[in-house]
Amino acid sequence: MIVAALNEQDEGSRMKVFTHEKSASYHRPGHPERPARITMTVEKLRTQTEIPVQCVRPEPSPNVALLRAHTQEHLARLSEPMDFDADTPYFPNIAERARASAGAALAALKAARGGEATFSLMRPPGHHATRTEAMGFCYLSNMAIATLEALATGAKRAAVYDFDVHHGNGTEDILLNKPGAALFSIHQFPCYPGTGARDAGDNCFNYPVPPQTPRKEYRKVLQRALDRLKEFKPDVVGVSAGFDAYARDPLAQETLEAEDYYWLGESFRGLGVPVFSILEGGYSDDLPDLVLAYLKGLTL
Numbered sequence: 584m585i586v587a588a589l590n591e592q593d594e595g596s597r598m599k600v601f602t603h604e605k606s607a608s609y610h611r612p613g614h615p616e617r618p619a620r621i622t623m624t625v626e627k628l629r630t631q632t633e634i635p636v637q638c639v640r641p642e643p644s645p646n647v648a649l650l651r652a653h654t655q656e657h658l659a660r661l662s663e664p665m666d667f668d669a670d671t672p673y674f675p676n677i678a679e680r681a682r683a684s685a686g687a688a689l690a691a692l693k694a695a696r697g698g699e700a701t702f703s704l705m706r707p708p709g710h711h712a713t714r715t716e717a718m719g720f721c722y723l724s725n726m727a728i729a730t731l732e733a734l735a736t737g738a739k740r741a742a743v744y745d746f747d748v749h750h751g752n753g754t755e756d757i758l759l760n761k762p763g764a765a766l767f768s769i770h771q772f773p774c775y776p777g778t779g780a781r782d783a784g785d786n787c788f789n790y791p792v793p794p795q796t797p798r799k800e801y802r803k804v805l806q807r808a809l810d811r812l813k814e815f816k817p818d819v820v821g822v823s824a825g826f827d828a829y830a831r832d833p834l835a836q837e838t839l840e841a842e843d844y845y846w847l848g849e850s851f852r853g854l855g856v857p858v859f860s861i862l863e864g865g866y867s868d869d870l871p872d873l874v875l876a877y878l879k880g881l882t883l
């Protein structure tokens with residue numbers, strides 16, 4: 584009996600991380616969205632001893648899931664060898680890499696529904712990709728794909744909480760006015776991509792925060808968005824986890840510290856519904872510490 588109880592406890596506190604070494608297999612020199620974001624974080628998770636982590640390779644997303652969020656033309660465009668914009672290069676096999684990242688989001692959703700603590704640690708990120716366009720380092724909208732999958736497979740109310748410092752414009756584009764879906768995005772404004780100054784449609788709630796907002800104030804806004812998410816009474820929550828509102832991130836001007844990411848993880852653990860998180864941005868060399876702090880909050 585004691586052994587069984589210990590095993591159960593162990594099972595419940597383990598963090599299942601979906602990651603694949605191939606997500607570090609493409610890069611453009613000097614680009615901030617770089618392979619070390621994944622390799623250094625995997626290394627950190629492997630060498631730390633605070634939480635039990637199980638790394639699992641995800642399967643690529645099937646077409647049916649991609650096509651709920653994107654047009655066929657967009658999927659075909661990912662294989663055409665031309666850059667998408669100045670920030671978003673074409674890479675050979677980027678279509679395959681993006682499909683793997685979307686597959687990890689789906690796997691994380693499935694694991695969360697099975698009662699597991701879970702995180703998708705993959706590149707490329709997704710929350711700027713719209714239904715028809717790759718932009719902002721993003722090719723496929725991993726979060727919208729997973730949210731639409733949740734709604735197509737039994738969820739009545741699926742919420743997205745996006746704490747990346749940039750507005751989740753792609754998630755908004757795809758989920759706008761979708762019955763059963765809601766987006767709560769907290770982001771620096773003004774900042775890239777220049778959207779998200781106000782709410783959109785009847786289900787996209789935006790929380791623009793001025794640059795250099797003190798941590799305490801930023802956390803109040805994060806809490807307000809979380810309170811509103813709770814009022815929505817979701818039966819599943821997807822978290823677009825970007826770590827670029829961090830005080831020393833090179834791409835934005837906000838003020839969060841590792842303990843704020845711990846607090847966010849802890850807050851989601853307390854929701855009492857399946858929660859899955861997927862990596863979006865986060866460009867400082869401290870990213871591995873920030874991810875670990877967040878996972879500890881989700882787990883401990």
Ligand SMILES: [Zn+2]
Nearest residue numbers: 747749825864
């Ligand atoms: Zn970002």
